[in-house]
Amino acid sequence: MGREGVARCGKKMDFHLHFKIPGGELLRIGLEVHVQLPTRSKLFCPCPTNALEPNSSICPTCLGFPGSRPVLNRKALEMAVSIARFLQCRISPQVWFSRKTYFYPDLPKHFQITQYDSPIGTDGLFPVEGKNIGIWRVHLEEDPGRIKRVGKAGEEVSLIDYNRSGIPLVEIVTAPDLSSPDEARRFLAELMVELKHMIGTSGDDEQSIRADANISVGEERVEIKNIQGLRNLERALRFEAGRQQKLLEAGMKVMRETRRYDEERKVTVSAREKEFEEDYGYIGEPDLGVYDLTSLLNALPEVETPLRRAQRISTVYMVDYDKARQMVLTSMALADLFEEMAKRVHPEMAMNWTLGPISNSWPQILPRINEQVTRDIMETVKLVADRSITDSEGRRRIAAIAAGECPEDISCAIQDEVLESFISDYLDKHPQIIKDYSSNPKAANAVIGHVMKLAKGKYSSQEIVDAVVKEINKRKG
Amino acid sequence: MSHSMSLSELQALNQRYQAFTELSNDFTCLQDLSNRTHFSAKDNLCALGFQARAGSKILEGYRPPFDATAVRRMKEEGAILIGKTNMDEFGFGTFSTNSAYGIPRNPFDESRSCGGSSGGAAAAACLLPGHVSLGVSTGGSISCPACFCGVIGLTPTYGRVSRYGLIDYANSLDKIGLLVREAASLQRWLPVISGRDSNDPTSCAQPPLTLSGRGIESVAIPREALNHLDPDVHRTFNKALASLIGEHGIRIEEVSMPSLRYALSAYYVLATSEASTNLARYCGMRFGVRNPDITKHFNEFFAETRSAYFGTEAKRRILLGTYARMVGFRERYYMKALAVRQLIISEYQRIFHDFDAVLTPTMPFLAPKLDDVKKMRPLEVYQADFLTVPPNLAGLPHISLPCGYIQSLPVGMQLVAPHWEERVLLDAARKWTSTFTLKFPEVSF
Numbered sequence: 001m002g003r004e005g006v007a008r009c010g011k012k013m014d015f016h017l018h019f020k021i022p023g024g025e026l027l028r029i030g031l032e033v034h035v036q037l038p039t040r041s042k043l044f045c046p047c048p049t050n051a052l053e054p055n056s057s058i059c060p061t062c063l064g065f066p067g068s069r070p071v072l073n074r075k076a077l078e079m080a081v082s083i084a085r086f087l088q089c090r091i092s093p094q095v096w097f098s099r100k101t102y103f104y105p106d107l108p109k110h111f112q113i114t115q116y117d118s119p120i121g122t123d124g125l126f127p128v129e130g131k132n133i134g135i136w137r138v139h140l141e142e143d144p145g146r147i148k149r150v151g152k153a154g155e156e157v158s159l160i161d162y163n164r165s166g167i168p169l170v171e172i173v174t175a176p177d178l179s180s181p182d183e184a185r186r187f188l189a190e191l192m193v194e195l196k197h198m199i200g201t202s203g204d205d206e207q208s209i210r211a212d213a214n215i216s217v218g219e220e221r222v223e224i225k226n227i228q229g230l231r232n233l234e235r236a237l238r239f240e241a242g243r244q245q246k247l248l249e250a251g252m253k254v255m256r257e258t259r260r261y262d263e264e265r266k267v268t269v270s271a272r273e274k275e276f277e278e279d280y281g282y283i284g285e286p287d288l289g290v291y292d293l294t295s296l297l298n299a300l301p302e303v304e305t306p307l308r309r310a311q312r313i314s315t316v317y318m319v320d321y322d323k324a325r326q327m328v329l330t331s332m333a334l335a336d337l338f339e340e341m342a343k344r345v346h347p348e349m350a351m352n353w354t355l356g357p358i359s360n361s362w363p364q365i366l367p368r369i370n371e372q373v374t375r376d377i378m379e380t381v382k383l384v385a386d387r388s389i390t391d392s393e394g395r396r397r398i399a400a401i402a403a404g405e406c407p408e409d410i411s412c413a414i415q416d417e418v419l420e421s422f423i424s425d426y427l428d429k430h431p432q433i434i435k436d437y438s439s440n441p442k443a444a445n446a447v448i449g450h451v452m453k454l455a456k457g458k459y460s461s462q463e464i465v466d467a468v469v470k471e472i473n474k475r476k477g
Numbered sequence: 478m479s480h481s482m483s484l485s486e487l488q489a490l491n492q493r494y495q496a497f498t499e500l501s502n503d504f505t506c507l508q509d510l511s512n513r514t515h516f517s518a519k520d521n522l523c524a525l526g527f528q529a530r531a532g533s534k535i536l537e538g539y540r541p542p543f544d545a546t547a548v549r550r551m552k553e554e555g556a557i558l559i560g561k562t563n564m565d566e567f568g569f570g571t572f573s574t575n576s577a578y579g580i581p582r583n584p585f586d587e588s589r590s591c592g593g594s595s596g597g598a599a600a601a602a603c604l605l606p607g608h609v610s611l612g613v614s615t616g617g618s619i620s621c622p623a624c625f626c627g628v629i630g631l632t633p634t635y636g637r638v639s640r641y642g643l644i645d646y647a648n649s650l651d652k653i654g655l656l657v658r659e660a661a662s663l664q665r666w667l668p669v670i671s672g673r674d675s676n677d678p679t680s681c682a683q684p685p686l687t688l689s690g691r692g693i694e695s696v697a698i699p700r701e702a703l704n705h706l707d708p709d710v711h712r713t714f715n716k717a718l719a720s721l722i723g724e725h726g727i728r729i730e731e732v733s734m735p736s737l738r739y740a741l742s743a744y745y746v747l748a749t750s751e752a753s754t755n756l757a758r759y760c761g762m763r764f765g766v767r768n769p770d771i772t773k774h775f776n777e778f779f780a781e782t783r784s785a786y787f788g789t790e791a792k793r794r795i796l797l798g799t800y801a802r803m804v805g806f807r808e809r810y811y812m813k814a815l816a817v818r819q820l821i822i823s824e825y826q827r828i829f830h831d832f833d834a835v836l837t838p839t840m841p842f843l844a845p846k847l848d849d850v851k852k853m854r855p856l857e858v859y860q861a862d863f864l865t866v867p868p869n870l871a872g873l874p875h876i877s878l879p880c881g882y883i884q885s886l887p888v889g890m891q892l893v894a895p896h897w898e899e900r901v902l903l904d905a906a907r908k909w910t911s912t913f914t915l916k917f918p919e920v921s922f
Contacts, residue, residue: 060543064758066536066644067523067545069677099754105775110757281802283750283811286649287640289678 027241028221029184030176032212033191034169036143037079038200042166043142044070044113049168054161062166064108069287072097076140076168079199080120081293082300083170084138086198089121093294097140097285102278106145106160114141114171116282120293126174128187134175143167176214176221181237184213185230192230193329194305213237217244220254224268227261236261240268309335317347327355333369334362341378345385353381357395361402368404376401392459419459422451423471434475444468482507482605487559490920493587495579496600497560499527504559507605514556514666516609517601520564520578522653523642524548527558531644532566532576532594535786536765545642546677547611547653547670554669556609563597567756568615568646569790570594571861572850573622577788580847583625585886585918589844592622595656599626602656604920609666610656615646616744617865619654620877624889625844627879627915629906630656631663634896635872636683639674647751648679650744650869658915660906664688667899684897692904695832696727696892699734702837702864713881713888714838717913724912729836736817736824740867743817745859746801746810747870753798756791759783793855822871829895834905837864839877839889868893876902879915887916 042049044061051057060068084091098116124135145162172191178184192209195201202208211233213224224240227233239261244254259268304312306328313328313335314321328335334354341350358365358377365373377398384394400406426447427433436443447468452461459467482490483506491497498520507515518524521531523541530536544552552558565575573581573596581596583589584603591600595612599622602610612619614632623630632654640651655666671686698718703711721727761768761782768782787795801810828835841864850858868875873893880890894901 060541063763065541065764066529066531066539066758067541067543067642069641071676071678101754101757103757103760103776103779105762108758108763109754110760111754277804279804281754281799281804282807283754283802284649284815286647286751287677287679289682 027179028176028216029178029181029237030214031172031174031178031184031188032214033172033174033188034210035083035172035192035195035201036208037076037168037170038202039073039075039079039168041073043073043076043140043168044166047166051163054159055163057163058165062108063162064110070113070285072288072291073168077291078296078300079168080138080140080170081296082199082303083172083195084121084124085297085300085302086194086305087121087124087126087135087138087172089124089135089138091121091293091297092118094118094290094292095120096290097288098282099285100280100282102280104144105158106147106162106165108145108162108165112142112144113285113288115139126187126191128183128190131177131183133177133187136173136175138170138172141169141171143169176216181234181241184237185234188233189230190307194307197305197332198303209233213240215240215244216254217241218248218254220256222254222256222268223258225258225260225271228263232261232263235266236268239266243268306332306335313339317342317351319347319351323351323355327351327359330359330362331366333366334359337374337377340374341381344378344382349385350381353384353394353398357398361398364402364404373401390463392463395460419451419455419464419467420471422454423447423468426450427471427475434472437472437476444472447472487605490604494582494584494600494604494920495563496581496591496597496604498530498532498563498576498578498597500560501526501558504557507559512555514607514609515559515605516551516556516611516666517560517562517598518545518548518558518611519595519598519613520561521568521613521644521646522548522561522611523644524558524561527561529561529644530578530765531568532564532578533759533786533788533791534577534766535759535761535782536644537577537786539765541642543642545653546639546674548642550670550672551609551611551666554666556666556669560601562595562601562610562612565594565596565618566788566791567644567752568594568613568618568651569752569788569794571617571621571858572845572847573597574847574850575788575790583844584920585627585844588846588848589886590625590847590850592625592840592844594618594622595630596622596626598656599623599628599630602626602628602658603917606658606917607662608657609662611670612654612656613643613646614652614654614865614869615650615748616869617862619652619656620839620865620875620889620891621862623656623877624839624879624887624891626656627882627887627889627917628656628658629660629663629879629910629915630654630877631667631899631902631906632869632875633667633671633899634683634874636679636681637686637874637897637899638670639672639677639680641674641676641680645751645755647748648755649751650748650872652869652872658917660903660910663903663906667903686897686899688900688903690900692908693833693892693901694727696721696729696834696836697732697828697832698729698836699737699828700731701734701737705841705860705863706838707842709883710838710840710842710888713883714890717880717890718836720912721909725908730832732828732832734824734828734835734867736820737863737867739817740821740870741859741863743814743821744862744866744870745797746814747818749794749798750802750811750814751798753795753802756787756795759787761786790855818870821867825868825871825873825893826895833894833901835868835893837891837893839864839891843883843886843888864891872896874899874902876906878906878909878913880909880913882916885916885918 047057095118099111101111119137119139121138125132143164145165148159214221258271260271310324310328313324338354380397383389522545523529529541563581570593572590573593581591581600583591595618598610598612603626619630619632638653674680760779875893877889877891879887881888
C-alpha cells in the first residue's frame, strides 16, 4: 500500500468508531503485553538492570556460559504474583519454569526461560470503563539481548548488547476482548497507571511497554509484533484494522501472518510469511525447582492502586467517578487528603475543595505535606463548611498554607476592607455608574471588572458582585 | 606405582592410558603433594587454569572464568587439582569412545574400554593410589566406569552436590560424584563436596549429610535386573551374595520391580530432551571454536559450526531429544517419560519400606574390547545401561563396588539407597572392603 492509501485510510478510520464490517463481524483485538519489572538485579543473576555501556552488565549466567545456572530473583517473583493477583487471576499454588527453544543471535542459551504450562496466573480480568477485558494469563520470563545493526548498506554488521539478557519481564495476555484501537490504548494506559503505582514500573510508558497485538476484522487474524509504546499501539492497530477492512470490502482475503509496525512510515508491513508455526519444543526448566506460592501470597501486602481507589471513593462517598479518577491521578496523597476531609464535611464539598483550590496549589503543598499542614487544610475547609468563614477566605487560607504562611495571619476583616476600598475608590471616580445602574444593571460590570483585576483572584466573582451591588445600593440611598 | 611418581612419569603414563585430557604443570612429582590429596575433575567440570571441553571439539580452547563449586570446595580443603579427565563427548556414551581427545584405556587391559562416560576419571582413580576423581553421572556414568576399572564409584543423591560449574548433559539427572580406590576416601571427601550452594537452586533443599547411624542390614534384588546377564558376571555376583549373607549377615531377598523395563526408554527421552536444549548454545558464537566466516546468515553460521564440530553421538542425541519435545510428540514421549520416572521412584520407595538398599550387578558384562565396541549398534550400547539407569532416573544415591574378578577383569555390584541416605552406601562400602580385597593392575609407562 502506498503513502496515499495510508493517508486516506487514516482519515477514513476516524469515521469508523466500531469498525463494523459488511459481514456484521466486529473488530477483535487481543494483546500480549510485556512489562519490565523494576528490580535492581536481573531475573536469574545478580547483574544490575540499569547499565548504560553496552555489555557492561553481564556474567556467565546471563551469557549462558557452560556450567552457569539461573537463580530466581525473589523480588521479581513477588512482583509477578502481585500483578496476577491484581488482575484477579486464578493463581497456581505451585509454579515452575520452561525452556522455549529457538535460535537467534541475541539469545545466549538459544532457549529462553519462561513459563509455559505453569503461568503464575490465569483467567483474570481488568475493567476498562466498565467493560471487563479478559486476562488469559500472566507469566514471568527473561528478556533476550538486543541487536543493533550498524554501518552503511551492504557493509552492515550486527552488534549485540547482552545487558538486557535476563531482564525480568511479565507478560500479560488478554482475551481478544478489545474492540477498537482506542480501547486497546486505554486498556494499556490504565494498566500502566496501576502497575506504576503497584510495583513502581517505569513512568516512561513509550519506552517500557512492548506489546504484540492480534487483530482480526474478519475471520483471519494478524499478529503485529513488538509495538513500542501507547501511541504506536493505537496507530498500528488503526492502520491494520483499516487495511484488513479494505481487503474485505474489496472481496479479498486477509492472510494469516505476522506483521510489524514501521514507526517512520506509520504502516504495518509483513514481517515474514510463516511456512509453518515455529515449534519451541518446550520442556520444564530443570535447573529451577517448583515454587510454592501459597506462603508468598499470604505475605504479600495488597496495594490499592489508583484506579481501584477512584472506584472505591466514588462508590463509598457517592461522588462522580471521573472526579475521583482525576483526583487520584493527580496524586494519591491528594486522595488521602480527600478521604480525611470527607469524614468532616460533605463528600461533595470535600471533592470540590480537593479538586479546586487544593489541587490548584498542589505542586506547592505536596512537598511540604505533613500533619500540621493536613490539619490546617482540614480546619480551613471545616470553617467554610460551618460558614464561619467565607469561600474566599477559605481559598486565601489554602493559598497561604501552600505558600507556607500561617493561614490565620490573613485577617478576614482587613481583606474585606480592602475589597470595599477598591469599589469605593472606583465609584468615587465614576459616579455615572450609580445613575445608570437603575435603568441598566450591566453598568455595574465596569466596576466588577476593574475590581477583579485589582484583586488578582483573591475573591470569587460572586463575592465581588455581591460587594459591588451592596455598595451601589448604599450610594443610591 | 607409588606416590612418588614424577610429573614426567605421569605424563608418560597418560600417553599410554589417555586418562587425562589436560595435566597441570604445577607440580614436579606426586610426592611433592605430601599430605595433600591430588584430585582430578572430569572434563565437563569447570576449573580455572584448565580448558573445559567436555570431551567435545566444539569447546576447543574454552577456558571457563570460574571454578565449579565441587572443584572449589576440594581446593579449599587443600586438595590439589592435577588435571582434567577424559570422557565421552558431553557425557554421551557408555565406553568413553565418543571423546574428541582420544580413547582412555582400561588399566586392567589396554585393549578394553574404561567404561563411560567418566572413563578417564575411573582410569585415573585406578592408576594413581590415593587419587580422588570427580566424576559425573547422568545415567550411570560413574557406576559403569568404576565397575570396568575396578574402583569404587559413588553417585550421591540428586542435589547433594552442587552442579554449579558442571557443563550440563541433562540437568535433572546430572550428579557429581567420586571415584576412588578406598572406601575411606569417600568418607573423607564426600562431605567436602556436599552441601547447599546458593549458585545452584537444586542443591538447596537437601537435609544435612550424616555419615554415622544405622548401617546396612538388608537388601532387595529385583529379579527383573538379573535377565540378560553375562553368565560369568552372574556367577561372580552370586558368589558375592553368598559372602554378603554369610560373612556380613545381611538379609537378602528377591523382589519384583516391573517398572524397570521402562526405565531405559524414559531415561533416553528425558536425557536427550534436556541435552538438546543444553547443546543449543554451542554454535561457534560465544566460546569454543569459531567458524572464521562471520559474514554468513546466522542460521548458516550456526549450522556449519555444529555440523563440523559435534560428534556423531552428540548429533544423534540432539535429533532424538528435539524430536521427543516437538509438538505432537511431546505428550507421547516427553510427558510420558516424566510419568514413568514418577512410577519408578514410587516403586523404589515401596521397596525401601522393607529394605535398606537395592542390589544388582553394575554392568551386565565385562569391560568390552574396544574393537567390539565399534561393532555395537547405538541401541545395543544404550541397553548396556539397563542396571545403572534406574537409580539415576530416580535421583537415588548409589555406589558401585568391585565384587570379584574374571580372568583378572573386575566385576562390579551396585547398591542403591533411599534419597539422602548416602551413609547406608558408605557403611556398605566400608564393611564390604573390610573382607574383600580390591585388586589393581601392574601398570607400566
